[in-house]
Amino acid sequence: MAMQAHEIEKLIQEAFPSATVEITDLAGDGNHYAAMVEAEEFAGLSRVKQHQAVYAALKGKMDGSHGELHALALTTKVKE
Template identity: 75%
Template structure:
């Protein structure tokens, strides 16, 4: 069973309400997506932990062969710090 991009985005936004989230369907099959998530919750956290946080937000939808989402290429980062003039 495939997932729609809007469902993936909703689940991520539920966990990270102020995040910038972009989802792309890579193969047009509802199983292979790329997601970019920029969230302040990622500040000071390793990329591995950031990815784990996003996977947790998907609540098991990627778990094993019975998962609804087969592949998700993740790009995560904290927002850039505002530049100050000095």
């Protein structure tokens, strides 16, 4: 089952309360999204660690072929 943009945003927002989150459905199919996440919580983290933190916030929704979310193009940065 496809995942809705608001569900992705909610999971990220729960993990990063300071975050500004923008979700874009890239293919219009509910399976391919882009996310821009800007959060104070990313301070001191490498880009890889920031991305790992966001994927962890998705609570397994992207895991393997059984995940609800097929693809997520991720951009992160520290909120100033």
